[in-house]
Amino acid sequence: MKYKLSDICEYAKEKIKISALDENTYISTENMLPNKGGITQATSLPVQEHTQAFMKNDVLVSNIRPYFKKIWFATFDGGCSNDVLVFRAKKGINSRFLHYVLANDSFFNYSMATSKGTKMPRGDKKAIMAYEVPKLSYKYQVKIADILEIIDNKIELNKKINKNLAA
Known part of the structure; x- marks a missing residue:
């Protein structure tokens, strides 16, 4: 059994004043790291008065x-x-389960297949919400997220160890 992405999540629509943000609380495509690498500190803030909020x-x-x-x-x-x-x-x-669904390479492949534009392709927001995801109980969502989080933490620890060994 499958869900559409729109069945399990929605796009956040709230706005926040730029004056309430700083380089540590503002995220743009520039300070998001490729290959699921997380984020770094922003180098600047936008000039408009409001921007998209996240929680x-x-x-x-x-x-x-x-x-x-x-x-x-x-x-x-x-x-x-x-x-x-x-x-x-x-x-x-479960929000962590949602994260792992979206972090799956098949989601990014789907997003590219349904994107618009060639030089700077953008995901099609409507098509993205049609992406199919497994229909699992909350209990199984938590179990899956817990297992994947343990693996991610181990990978992160190994990266730190490798960095120390290289130094």
Whole structure:
């Protein structure tokens, strides 16, 4: 059994004042790292008065050039550029499970296949919400997310060890 992505999440629509943000709480496609690498500190803030807001546990995905696979599970509240899609899990859906669904290479492949434009392709927001995901109980969503999080933490630890050994 499958869900459409729109059955388990929605795009966040709230706005936030730029004056409430700083380089640590603003996310743009420039400070999102490719290949699911997370984020770095922003180098600047936009000049407009308001921008897209996000909340802790939302999933942020760069909508420009989806093949770069820029995704981040929000660990704090903040604001982001309009080129970043903010996915919010619906009631009864585990937000970490949603993150892992969207971090799957098949999601990025689907996003590219349905994107618009050639030089700077952008994901089609309507088509993205038609992406099919497994229909699992909340209990299984949590189990899957817990297992994948353990693996991610081990990978991160190994990267740190490798960096220390290289130094």
